[in-house]
Amino acid sequence: MKQLKxxxxxxxxxxTRNVGKDAMKEDGTVNRAALPAIFNPEDLNALEQALxxxxxxxxxxxxxxxxxxxxxxxxxxxxxxxxxxxxLLTDRKFAGSDTLATSYALSCAIRKMGAxxxxxxxxxxxxxxxxxxxxxxxxxGLPQVTYTEEIESLEGDKLTIRRHIEGGIxxxxxxxxxxxxxxxxxxxxxxxxxxxxxRYKYARTTSEIQASDEDYYPALRxxxxxxxxPEWGVADVDAEDAxxxxxxxxxxxxxxxxxxxxxxxxxxxxxxxEDINGLIKELITAHAIG
Amino acid sequence: MANFxxxxxxxxxxxxxxxxxxxxALKERNFADKDKYDYAPVDYEDAIDSYKxxxxxxxxxxxxxxxxxxxxxxxxxPRVVDDHVVYASGTAENHRMLTEAGVYGISLPRKWGGLxxxxxxxxxxxxxxxxxxxxxxxxxxxxxxxxxxxxxxxDEINDEYMPQxxxxxxxxxxxxxxxxxxxxxxxxxxxxxxEEKKTWLLNGVKRFITNGDGDISLVLARxxxxxxxxxxxxxxxxxxxxxxxxVRRIEHKMGIIGSPTCELVFTDAPARxxxxxxxxxxxxxxxxxxSARLGIGAQSTGISEAAYREALKYAQERRQFxxxxxxxxxxxxxxxxxxxxxxxxxxxxxxxxxxxxxxKAYYHISKERKLEKEERDExxxxxxxxxxxxxxxxxxxxxxxxxxxxxxIQIHGGSGYMKDYPVERLARDARITNIYEGTSQLQVxxxxxxxxxxxxxxxxxxxEAMTYNSDLDPLHATLKAMKAEYEATVKLVEERAxxxxxxxxxxxxxxxxxxGHIILGYLLLYEASERECGCVDYRTAANVYIKAGxxxxxxxxxxxxxxxxEDIAMFRID
Numbered sequence: 001m002k003q004l005k006x007x008x009x010x011x012x013x014x015x016t017r018n019v020g021k022d023a024m025k026e027d028g029t030v031n032r033a034a035l036p037a038i039f040n041p042e043d044l045n046a047l048e049q050a051l052x053x054x055x056x057x058x059x060x061x062x063x064x065x066x067x068x069x070x071x072x073x074x075x076x077x078x079x080x081x082x083x084x085x086x087x088l089l090t091d092r093k094f095a096g097s098d099t100l101a102t103s104y105a106l107s108c109a110i111r112k113m114g115a116x117x118x119x120x121x122x123x124x125x126x127x128x129x130x131x132x133x134x135x136x137x138x139x140x141g142l143p144q145v146t147y148t149e150e151i152e153s154l155e156g157d158k159l160t161i162r163r164h165i166e167g168g169i170x171x172x173x174x175x176x177x178x179x180x181x182x183x184x185x186x187x188x189x190x191x192x193x194x195x196x197x198x199r200y201k202y203a204r205t206t207s208e209i210q211a212s213d214e215d216y217y218p219a220l221r222x223x224x225x226x227x228x229x230p231e232w233g234v235a236d237v238d239a240e241d242a243x244x245x246x247x248x249x250x251x252x253x254x255x256x257x258x259x260x261x262x263x264x265x266x267x268x269x270x271x272x273x274e275d276i277n278g279l280i281k282e283l284i285t286a287h288a289i290g
Numbered sequence: 291m292a293n294f295x296x297x298x299x300x301x302x303x304x305x306x307x308x309x310x311x312x313x314x315a316l317k318e319r320n321f322a323d324k325d326k327y328d329y330a331p332v333d334y335e336d337a338i339d340s341y342k343x344x345x346x347x348x349x350x351x352x353x354x355x356x357x358x359x360x361x362x363x364x365x366x367x368p369r370v371v372d373d374h375v376v377y378a379s380g381t382a383e384n385h386r387m388l389t390e391a392g393v394y395g396i397s398l399p400r401k402w403g404g405l406x407x408x409x410x411x412x413x414x415x416x417x418x419x420x421x422x423x424x425x426x427x428x429x430x431x432x433x434x435x436x437x438x439x440x441x442x443x444x445d446e447i448n449d450e451y452m453p454q455x456x457x458x459x460x461x462x463x464x465x466x467x468x469x470x471x472x473x474x475x476x477x478x479x480x481x482x483x484x485e486e487k488k489t490w491l492l493n494g495v496k497r498f499i500t501n502g503d504g505d506i507s508l509v510l511a512r513x514x515x516x517x518x519x520x521x522x523x524x525x526x527x528x529x530x531x532x533x534x535x536x537v538r539r540i541e542h543k544m545g546i547i548g549s550p551t552c553e554l555v556f557t558d559a560p561a562r563x564x565x566x567x568x569x570x571x572x573x574x575x576x577x578x579x580x581s582a583r584l585g586i587g588a589q590s591t592g593i594s595e596a597a598y599r600e601a602l603k604y605a606q607e608r609r610q611f612x613x614x615x616x617x618x619x620x621x622x623x624x625x626x627x628x629x630x631x632x633x634x635x636x637x638x639x640x641x642x643x644x645x646x647x648x649x650k651a652y653y654h655i656s657k658e659r660k661l662e663k664e665e666r667d668e669x670x671x672x673x674x675x676x677x678x679x680x681x682x683x684x685x686x687x688x689x690x691x692x693x694x695x696x697x698x699i700q701i702h703g704g705s706g707y708m709k710d711y712p713v714e715r716l717a718r719d720a721r722i723t724n725i726y727e728g729t730s731q732l733q734v735x736x737x738x739x740x741x742x743x744x745x746x747x748x749x750x751x752x753x754e755a756m757t758y759n760s761d762l763d764p765l766h767a768t769l770k771a772m773k774a775e776y777e778a779t780v781k782l783v784e785e786r787a788x789x790x791x792x793x794x795x796x797x798x799x800x801x802x803x804x805x806g807h808i809i810l811g812y813l814l815l816y817e818a819s820e821r822e823c824g825c826v827d828y829r830t831a832a833n834v835y836i837k838a839g840x841x842x843x844x845x846x847x848x849x850x851x852x853x854x855x856e857d858i859a860m861f862r863i864d
Contacts, residue, residue: 190390190391191347191350191351191387191390191391192350192391193347193390193392194392195329195392196329196392197343197347198329198330198340201340201343220332
């Protein structure tokens with residue numbers, strides 16, 4: 001069997017979990033400058049599934065991320081944890097993309113890369129839409145398995161996957177190519193590996209090298225091609241301008257409101273029929289339901 | 291989201307010490323590995339950068355996993371199931387994380403899967419792990435056993451075991467027995483050659499063995515029948531896969547509870563000889579003990595760091611009489627002294643580690659080629675310094691970590707006595723550091739040689755000849771005066787001990803402490819002169835430490851002057 005090719009979709013996001021006072025701008029948009037840029041947490045869960053498959057069955061793991069130049073950090077981080085390399089999808093024309101335009105751009109790139117298994121985090125913590133993974137699957141015409149907790153096994157051309165559903169766990173099998181989205185209940189990602197860090201610490205994109213004068217080891221870069229992180233633009237992935245960026249994004253943010261949670265009186269209920277009946281009656285009376 | 295390496299500027303500074311250039315060049319044989327391994331450094335800057343990046347991984351695991359698990363591990367502890375040890379769940383997770391991070395075998399050569407780091411960054415990893423969980427620090431630090439195998443065992447043994455250590459197999463050093471503690475010459479566990487099975491077989495009992503059920507054990511055993519002293523002892527390596535050693539019990543300890551301390555029963559346990567027979571205690575275990583003592587120095591410094599931080603945080607948050615308690619003189623005095631002791635311990639820890647690094651690198655090079663004369667001389671010199679500094683480090687850092695954790699509880703008041711804050715555990719963990727791997731009293735026995743042979747004095751002279759920032763002149767003058775006082779006191783003791791050798795033993799600790807206050811004082815003076823950083827006030831630390839040291843030395847001198855050889859009889863209990 002030929003080597004399995006896994007592509008992990010990852011996104012660099014503002015760390016919305018550690019929000020300070022200046023996290024939002026006056027106009028209600030996210031103040032990205034005030035928040036540290038991190039690897040989207042559920043994409044790390046997705047990466048772990050890919051690395052675990054690589055460990056068990058052998059595979060190449062490539063990270064695909066779309067973003068500005070500094071999003072190369074995400075690719076390096078993945079390489080430090082065991083990924084073989086990555087591609088940075090970067091072009092001014094991608095700017096302002098909603099989930100539809102993003103998944104279009106990603107699917108063009110995946111088509112070019114070729115992949116047996118595409119793994120992505122369930123959703124990113126900056127938008128929380130959970131749309132990109134499924135949309136990529138649709139655009140590529142591939143089956144999708146969402147809310148994955150663990151890719152249990154690979155036998156022949158069949159993957160067995162345990163997925164989280166409301167009220168329980170479902171075990172499904174699928175052939176590949178397939179798109180798999182992974183949630184935060186999946187195993188956490190392994191730490192950085194010492195040798196990988198030392199091996200890949202000089203991996204850079206061309207724009208990163210041009211933008212700084214810190215390229216100490218051009219000879220290494222020449223001898224070790226994996227230290228060059230490819231950057232692809234619109235032309236590289238044969239995408240159509242009209243489907244990208246703002247023009248390719250039907251979603252328009254009309255308004256963002258700051259919500260201040262107000263503490264309210266709490267009520268403790270047991271699971272007894274009496275308590276539940278009482279609650280339902282109360283909700284009906286308050287016209288909350290019914 | 292804590293990183294114990296990145297949040298510790300003082301530790302990071304140690305990697306910038308001028309001697310590191312020599313250490314890296316020796317350890318990397320002028321970067322000979324760079325074309326063979328794509329993770330080997332290509333030059334000095336690259337090497338230091340790699341050390342930092344790998345320590346950053348260790349620091350993150352320490353902050354986010356090991357420290358978080360420490361309380362649970364302390365409560366759960368390890369247990370014996372079917373004659374074998376099962377770690378506390380947190381311990382198992384700690385070990386798994388470090389294994390996945392590929393940092394075991396940090397100091398071992400690349401050909402066996404190691405990272406080939408010098409002793410300095412390895413010791414840093416020990417300090418980081420110990421700050422997170424001192425008990426786990428033991429399991430991590432027992433990698434020293436691999437270092438001993440690397441030094442003395444055959445290629446055949448090393449080819450088998452080194453890759454296993456790099457893959458996360460744990461080690462143990464089985465020395466102590468019920469009747470052989472500080473006095474290891476009394477070891478009785480028997481090793482006999484079995485001609486039929488073509489192997490050595492071990493029979494007997496070991497006690498107080500840290501991580502006694504580890505995968506790879508170094509065992510001190512008696513090969514020479516009829517002998518009763520050190521010359522009959524040899525060192526063996528036992529592989530857990532043989533399942534011929536039973537864990538009879540795990541001791542119920544006061545602290546470092548996550549580290550299983552085992553009583554072991556060897557029954558015809560097959561083992562392989564390390565090096566030559568009869569050299570077990572005399573040569574190999576002595577080397578092993580020296581690395582282990584360096585490890586305790588790291589453990590002690592890590593505990594002090596943790597306790598100081600806990601106490602500082604509490605003192606800033608806790609309010610009494612309308613203000614944070616850190617604003618009260620008795621509290622801030624304690625805190626500043628705690629920090630000075632912690633910084634002094636760390637300065638001594640890495641000064642010693644650097645000495646060990648240079649001589650060990652030469653030692654390994656000497657196995658590959660004949661050393662030039664000046665290389666040989668240098669190896670001897672650094673070996674001598676390492677041997678003289680190691681007991682001083684162990685003595686000072688372990689005593690300081692007991693003092694620092696004691697004060698950390700004091701600053702917490704009644705809350706510190708409860709199990710709700712980590713300082714209570716830290717104080718229990720600290721208590722073993724000045725006992726195991728040689729008690730403080732035994733460190734004095736080793737360190738007094740540094741006093742009588744003049745090694746410490748020569749170092750003081752070397753430090754004195756260095757140039758320091760001129761605004762530190764008054765402090766330097768204090769150190770010079772302390773040296774003169776020390777010399778006079780040593781002379782006095784030697785004169786009085788001429789007819790009564792017990793007089794020297796009686797005052798040995800005082801003399802060693804006097805030397806230590808001066809040497810550690812100089813190390814802090816150097817840091818105050820060289821380092822600038824917003825987060826650590828090196829000038830204050832040097833000032834506080836040297837002034838307190840001067841006062842203690844004067845007290846020691848006064849006591850010694852007033853103590854006649856005849857006085858010793860007052861203390862003897864017959």
